[in-house]
Amino acid sequence: MSYKVSVTREIPDPGLPMVKEIAPDARVNPHDRVLTREELLDYVKGCDGVLCLLTDPIDAEVFDAAGPQCKIFANYAVGYNNIDVDAATERGILITNTPGVLTDATADHAWALLFSTARRIVEADEYMRAGKFEGWGPMMFLGGDITGKTLGIVGAGRIGTAFALKSKGFNMKVLYYDLSRNDELESELGATKVDLDTLMEQSDYVSVHVALTDETTHLIDADKLGKMKSSAYLINTARGPVVDEVALIEALKSGSIAGAGLDVFEDEPEMKPGLADCKTAVIVPHIASATIWTRSKMAEMAASNLTAGLKGETPPNLVNPEAAK
Numbered sequence: 001m002s003y004k005v006s007v008t009r010e011i012p013d014p015g016l017p018m019v020k021e022i023a024p025d026a027r028v029n030p031h032d033r034v035l036t037r038e039e040l041l042d043y044v045k046g047c048d049g050v051l052c053l054l055t056d057p058i059d060a061e062v063f064d065a066a067g068p069q070c071k072i073f074a075n076y077a078v079g080y081n082n083i084d085v086d087a088a089t090e091r092g093i094l095i096t097n098t099p100g101v102l103t104d105a106t107a108d109h110a111w112a113l114l115f116s117t118a119r120r121i122v123e124a125d126e127y128m129r130a131g132k133f134e135g136w137g138p139m140m141f142l143g144g145d146i147t148g149k150t151l152g153i154v155g156a157g158r159i160g161t162a163f164a165l166k167s168k169g170f171n172m173k174v175l176y177y178d179l180s181r182n183d184e185l186e187s188e189l190g191a192t193k194v195d196l197d198t199l200m201e202q203s204d205y206v207s208v209h210v211a212l213t214d215e216t217t218h219l220i221d222a223d224k225l226g227k228m229k230s231s232a233y234l235i236n237t238a239r240g241p242v243v244d245e246v247a248l249i250e251a252l253k254s255g256s257i258a259g260a261g262l263d264v265f266e267d268e269p270e271m272k273p274g275l276a277d278c279k280t281a282v283i284v285p286h287i288a289s290a291t292i293w294t295r296s297k298m299a300e301m302a303a304s305n306l307t308a309g310l311k312g313e314t315p316p317n318l319v320n321p322e323a324a325k
Ligand code: DGY
Pocket: 054, 076, 077, 078, 079, 080, 102, 286, 287, 288, 289, 290
């Protein structure tokens, strides 16, 4: 049986060879860029399955362009806010993601942002490269302490938990905000579940780890940012729209918070005007999962999900089991 498959952008090995095993004629976007809307609609046309990326907006129009024979869209990401899952379910199309394999890479990266923001690593690096270092100075690049401080976790799921557990060596007090109680954090770290206002008020570092949904859009808004200490830092490795970026820029510019480490942006790949001028922000291009091992595992998982869906089996990482009924 031969399947018609499209891959919306090249992914690392072993992803493409695995896709080619089940769909030797799979069409792969040859450009190192996101497909335009027109191209995407053309790529999915008549497909039995599509391997897509978090940068592809997949909605009813895309599913209809694919056609009624389409079985699966396998997303190359753990987050699937780019996909209208209800529209897929209505059409009996399976949606899958790649959970688990990027937990540590993302949590590690949140720490990298926390350290580089608090200790002003990027600014200091620029200073050295500009040849400005003329000798040690008592007031140079003063930043925030980390050991013994209070860490606030917004969203204590897989990644939030892994991030919090890595604080062990820094003897931090851990607060978390989540709908559910997290026994592991409470027993391992003595962490305390608090409401979001308390977390914002008491934390020295607030790290965001919630999935993007209607409820979490602008969860961190001007009001919540206004509750933070002026010495506190915000880290976001989740999704840009969870934080009101305009309000964040205002908080950074006014110094009402000490800094922010951002991997994700509200209108990715754009930044809201003014963010790039904020010296107390460390800003990187959505690279939290960008380790060689992780990206390769994500590719393997996405290809396995796609293969199972094409064969009529239940993919290992199905997010809408109702679609299979
Ligand atoms: C994901 O998988 O959702 C990540 O954002 C990719 O880095």
